[in-house]
């Protein structure tokens with residue numbers, strides 16, 4: 001009986017394998033040509049563009065991987081989605097207040113990002129949240145819309161307070177959110193000195209615990225915000241100073257990436273109660289600021305797990321609006337203007353990191369054993385004989401034997417009884433036997449657990465041209481999962497299981513957890529790597545937090561950044577190009593002086609000329625190499 005050949009591997013097999021339709025729709029898809037495409041058009045009217053083509057066009061311009069691609073239309077869509085969803089939820093139930101979102105600068109404070117947010121947010125008067133003095137300084141220069149809010153959180157010194165008050169004086173909608181009781185007297189004093197009525201908020205620590213990886217940022221244990229007693233203290237202070245009329249806003253933040261809609265609902269209910277009470281205390285109020293927390297479905301599972309969320313943006317908006325309305329209406333309190341400080345959900349989708357693979361190592365994929373010379377140790381002969389007896393019924397036994405002989409030979413090496421050459425042959429034989437067993441297990445109806453682990457327990461290492469610490473710090477710091485997949489070759493079935501190592505020489509510089517139906521998995525299906533052909537890997541949904549938290553581990557700097565958009569004629573346009581750091585840039589960040597360094601190196605070279613080690617023309621070549629190195633990209637550059 002002959003078995004029919006398996007059906008050919010298709011683009012949609014690849015899409016399903018990497019879960020793209022679940023986390024990538026409507027922004028990304030796999031084309032029939034087997035490439036990941038990004039939608040640069042409107043969501044209702046898509047315009048699909050191959051990411052591999054984009055990479056090719058950029059490389060032709062001298063802009064190499066690793067690079068961060070930003071897709072402005074995706075950002076525009078996300079801002080629109082949040083605002084329109086709130087508008088719809090408000091209209092659906094007849095809520096009497098409005099929605100005014102702000103973007104928290106800390107989530108991605110790159111200048112182009114803030115500029116684009118101000119641009120795309122304009123129709124909705126979408127504002128900014130500043131958690132520090134530098135962020136307020138940035139906000140005041142980019143936010144020119146007098147109807148948009150600027151919310152000031154964080155600890156505030158006199159300079160911070162003065163700037164906010166001057167902005168109020170100039171007609172900007174700036175709110176100073178009180179984080180500690182101690183800030184109140186200073187704010188009131190500065191307001192009197194400047195001669196402006198301050199606009200105040202209070203940040204309350206709710207008892208609703210956050211959930212997910214960021215659980216500590218909300219709830220009783222949060223280091224931020226005031227507890228009930230302190231809120232009342234602030235109210236009393238304001239009353240005493242005859243300034244309760246300045247209190248307009250209640251703010252809370254439960255933490256980032258809240259996966260469960262129930263947490264969101266209980267937070268907003270608790271906050272609405274506080275809001276009602278503040279009105280009853282006599283404060284004018286008017287604004288309820290629910291902070292961030294709107295989560296991103298990184299793994300596409302739509303579930304209540306840390307990499308996902310069990311609600312859609314529309315549902316979030318509807319639930320929030322209904323909860324506030326319910327509690328305020330029952331107490332006869334006017335519905336407040338709703339504010340959210342959604343960062344992650346606004347910018348995550350629009351950034352994609354693309355890196356190229358430099359090399360692959362790990363176990364060889366060869367099935368045949370090396371030919372053994374005469375006089376090899378008996379154990380090695382036994383090891384090499386295992387394949388002769390390999391059958392479907394004795395796979396487990398063969399694996400046990402192979403492990404036994406390999407370990408035996410390894411200990412003989414430690415005792416000085418076999419040579420390094422013989423040990424190398426041992427390892428070669430062992431790897432080939434494992435491959436043969438692995439191949440044979442695929443023919444079994446039921447695979448024993450110990451054999452099933454064979455293929456995934458020894459993934460190959462794909463060396464990627466990137467620094468985890470610079471570009472994906474949350475992968476390292478909090479084991480965050482991002483969707484990762486090759487952006488081309490998707491008509492080929494990926495036959496290897498791999499993990500990624502970056503080019504820092506840190507053993508933590510690796511990605512070895514990947515999204516999966518079952519939560520996470522330890523390796524990713526990848527293609528055969530051929531050095532003559534570029535192999536690009538995309539890390540998706542990285543627009544939030546990753547760029548900002550990155551550090552200079554091993555002195556790898558910022559990557560190149562490019563915005564990709566369609567121009568008025570519908571042609572691809574590359575803009576907002578930011579060249580990644582040069583070696584000189586990163587060295588000067590850590591206080592080196594590139595000029596002085598070149599001078600020092602020059603004297604080393606001159607000494608070598610004088611002592612006859614190199615010639616003068618050689619010195620010239622060497623100095624040129626040093627200077628070019630100094631001006632080059634910190635990442636691996638193709639010669």
Ligand SMILES: *Cc1c(COP(=O)(O)O)cnc(C)c1O
Nearest residue numbers: 253256257292293341342343344
């Ligand atoms: C970090 C932070 C946010 C952003 O949270 P996301 O979950 O990214 O939306 C909003 N508000 C405050 C006060 C924050 O500290």
